[in-house]
Amino acid sequence: AHVVTESCNDCKYTDCCVVCPVECFYQDEKMLYIDPNDCIDCEACVPECPVEAIYGESNLPSQFASYVELNKERSESLKGSGGQITEKADPLEGPGCKKK
Ligand code: SF4
Ligand code: F3S
Numbered sequence: 001a002h003v004v005t006e007s008c009n010d011c012k013y014t015d016c017c018v019v020c021p022v023e024c025f026y027q028d029e030k031m032l033y034i035d036p037n038d039c040i041d042c043e044a045c046v047p048e049c050p051v052e053a054i055y056g057e058s059n060l061p062s063q064f065a066s067y068v069e070l071n072k073e074r075s076e077s078l079k080g081s082g083g084q085i086t087e088k089a090d091p092l093e094g095p096g097c098k099k100k
Helices: 015-019 066-079
Strands: 002-004 025-027 032-034 054-056
Touching (some): 002 066
Antiparallel strands (some): 025 032
């Protein structure tokens, strides 16, 4: 599956979720997460992210290893509480957002 990592935190550009053919993105107040059970590894979301926050699990930099479990856990719990996101929203672009 693909994984949303640290760079999304405080940014939430939301360009990623719009192109996902299986609508497997979920959000909380901080960032977006991908449901690994639904992601089909199409890679459409990867080039959409302005801060390059999304990686395939197979080439995930080691410092982001913990994000595999985080995406799984957060997407599961957000699924039951209306956290799905499929459309572009105003980005957060908070102080922790580092644009590349
Ligand atoms: Fe969706 Fe494809 Fe990205 Fe997986 S890789 S989250 S299926 S757009
Ligand atoms: Fe986050 Fe990038 Fe999507 S900042 S919301 S992963 S476009």
